[in-house]
Amino acid sequence: MTLPRSLAPLLRAGLPLLLVLVLGAIFNADGAFFRWNTHRALLREISVHGILASGMTLVIIAGGIDLAVGSVLSLAAVGIALLSLHLGWSAPLAIGSVVLLGLASGVASGTLIAVFRVPAFISTLSLMVFARGLAKYCSGGQKISTYSQRADGTFRTLATPEWFSALDARIFGDQVSLVSVIFALCALATWLVLSRLRIGRYLYAVGGNAEAARLAGVPVRLSLMIAYGLAGVFSAIAGICQAAQETQGDPETGFGYELDAIAMVVLGGTSLSGGRGGMGLTLVGILTLGYLQKVLSLNAFSTEARLMLTGLILLGAVLFQRRSRTG
Amino acid sequence: MKHLLRAPWFGPLLALVALYAVFALLAPDTFPGFANLGTMARQTVIVAIGTLGMTYIIILGGIDLSIGSAVALSTVVIASCLRSGASPWLAASAGLLVPTLTGALNGGLIAGLKIPPFIVTLGTMSLLRGVAKGLSNEQKIDADPRGLDAFMTPTPGSFLPPGVWVALFAAALFGVVLRYSVFGRHVIAVGSNEQTARLCGVPVARVRFYVYALAGSLAGLAGLFEYSTLTVGDPTDSAGLELEVIAAVVIGGASLSGGQGSILGALIGALLMTEIKTGCTHIGLPNWVQEILTGLIIIGAVALDRFRRR
């Protein structure tokens, strides 16, 4: 009995996840692995990364890459903190502006890549630097929090707007944080775009063979702009969530997040060359990486070990992809 | 004379001089003068050495995002060796050897397994940073430099430390190798058109491997000088160095599609980057301006290159 075509890659991606779960069960740090709190905390921790990975999935399937997601996240975090904490803007206005900013940065990348034909990694690399610089500019290099300095040099503590703290609140009977729900929504939206909307077919086509796609009538430039634009929007949403979780806008945050996002997508089995993969696979990759880092931190591995491992895993996953394609 | 005008580094040279004049006008008390020139030269050393290897890589048609992490790792290795009592020679050698090995790792994965360079070096960038933090327990490592700081200390009576001369010598050496050696010609050929070079008998995979390994060694040298400047091993050091180095090489006239570039151009590019940084500080602009400028410069240089090739 042959498996339906869409199930096989999912199962293949699930193997590393299974391995990690087994490892966690074995090295369970005095049962910490089996506590419900651990998993709940994990969900909260990976939500922001998961939102980034959703946007990254769109871009990678379209045959591109986005190295700027971490910096746009920091820009958004600074932006939302400034607008809501310091300037007291209302929720819809503040959130709307920041999301628009994310969209603009994504469209900027998309334009450089699709219209001016600048290679994707250079375009997004430059945007990464640019956005980070802008974040530092807007924040004066400081973390924007409820503790702010008045013009005359004295400090005061501002009130946190209700909706700001509401983002990090728990719902569903105190089990799941709102940020996790937002992550789920982003993942759902990505899945809808990729498998149910026509634009998804366009993204796969462009990633598979841009020239043949053009010949078949696919609007290649528009598709790329949409992919990068959405990635920018998701980065902004992730930044807002990050700011809410930390109750501050930190211009140094998000450093290295793009690597995690790429690793999650690649671990799930989506190919870097584009044209194949999907959100389901990325979800598996998110869980795999998330649980791996959780198991490591439970067993008191340091941050640098986790950093090393992410690098190794990324290389390993790409290698494996190559092998299974040519082998 | 016409030949000189058409050289790809001529434009950046003009920019270098012009910008100097601009900053001299805007900050007439602090910017001009030998003392500042000496400071800028000293500050350029690390980036300049980094550009040597990166020029080869970019001419080859590749990229290396791991150089910053390699430099940091090098300083950590040197400091660790010194702290455990090794001689300064041994420490310096270790500081040179380890990044050479990581460069070889990059080369092996890129040349042997044909994985795109930016993915491989993105991975090793994180990997090496992690190793550096692990070796140092995420702290700066203090140790008696035992003379290794002499590289970057200005010798009495001059503004320039020996490191500057070493950097110039290395630049001259690698410039000569690029233009006059068999290896250099092979690198240029592969970057110009890999398939054609292969048909012409150039051993493409081998050349690629050696270029990345060489870049690793040069990152080690830069790390040695960075240690000499800091006199501590710092695992968080040089984050973002890769961008400065790439920008310098691209400003200097190298094309990201490969086959073109020069060491002289890269040096001018490195000086230009330092000039911008120093100038901005002297006229009171904060750091993030340079970051934004770096991003804009890279895009500008790439766009110019695309336009030139049209």
Added chain:
Amino acid sequence: MPRESRLETEQLSKSILGRTLLDDVSIRLNQGEIHVLVGANGAGKSTLIRILSGADDGYTGTLRMKGQRTRFADPRAARRAGVHVIHQELSLIGPLSLTDHWLLLEERSALCWVSRRRARDAARRACERLGLNVDPDTAIEALSLSERQLVEIARALSDSLQVLILDEPSSALSEPEAKRLLDHVRQTRDGGAAVLYVSHRMEEIFALADVISVLRDGRLIFTRQASELTERELTHAMLDPAEHGPVSASPRSVATNPALPTSTPSALRELVLQDVSVTPGVEGLNLRTTPGEVIGVAGLTNSGAVQLLEALGGALPLRGRVTLNDAPMHFKSPSAALAAGFALVAADRKHSVLAELSVAHNGALSALGRFSRAGFVRAGLAHNQVARVARALRLRAPSLETEARFLSGGNQQKLALLRCHLTSPKVWLLIEPTRGVDVRAKIEIYSLINDMAATGVHVLFHSSELEELLALSSRIIVLHAGKHVLTLERAEFERARLLSAMMGAT
């Protein structure tokens, strides 16, 4: 009872830089008819197809679609009008499934919902009509070449097909696959489409055609009903009338150019190929050559001629036994082949000359080992050697520092020959040595090839120009569909016989 015209051209002409590609061609593709287009390489077939399919807008003359004057802005416009081309490189997207391709056919907005089921059924039905039983959710890259071609045809059929153009589609297929293709082409014709089929395989042409057109040097020689044409008339039409009959014995110039530095290796003996195969392309080839022979390797596209020479040059993997002077040769790469004395000059100049590098740099590249000491190039020595050979080859360049892309085609070709010459090869492998080269340079290159042979090396060359083969070769071997079908000694040279053998006629 005249058939309805689907697509026709009136006095279609195209020239580029003084070269005439098409001259006053009026051709008519009728509904329900298979029109086979025949012509030697360079006759203008590709140009005609590009214009018909909308890939080329620079022509004079008229295009009519169903009687209406029309002009296609780009290939997409031609597709929308119902003109579909099936090229050698197919336009399907590897990772996507058949269902996806049928989804892309629908003209709807980017934001709407996708109905997989509808597209899947459409794909399945279209494929079944062609006898292709494949799950529509299979990815294209999982299908064989022959299956992919059928998918392309099925897709064209689903996309309101008016005119189907196939450009030498069977050259890479096996016998049964080719037969299946022909059946489906006939089916498509029976369904009412107009079919233009380009082929150079005699067995196919007469099995398939209702109507045959012959192109020669850009001109349409005739369009005739297939039933009224014989094989002989066809081959004769492809050749210039003054060229029929055996080749008069024109002496090959054996004069040695004294200025050409000789690179005679000592006492070369035979080059032997035994049961040599290249995948894809060549099967079980045997050949013996003696030094001083110029072997012309004749064959049409995908006959294996080009692949054979590329494999001997180390650019493709080769199976079988090759010995030179009784020593076995193994070529893992071009650099290994060069070291063994086998120098390959590729067909595409992009692959034999580095455009952005200087003449001197290009010239010395393959032989840098001879011009270096301790890893450093002795620039003066290299320069002198390059200059010397350039003079002997009469290579015209403003200076040795000029970038290769500024040289004319002929001089670039000489540059490639110069580069190989400096490696002192024992076997020259030349593919299309005078393609895109002006007349004067052509003659110079011909005498060069003669001189090379006279110095006692082996020369194997492939050309799609019959004249070139006949003028230069001391012996011609003909390949068709990967097999060696004929050898002609100089005394037996006859154009029609050569062409027929290349086309697979018995």
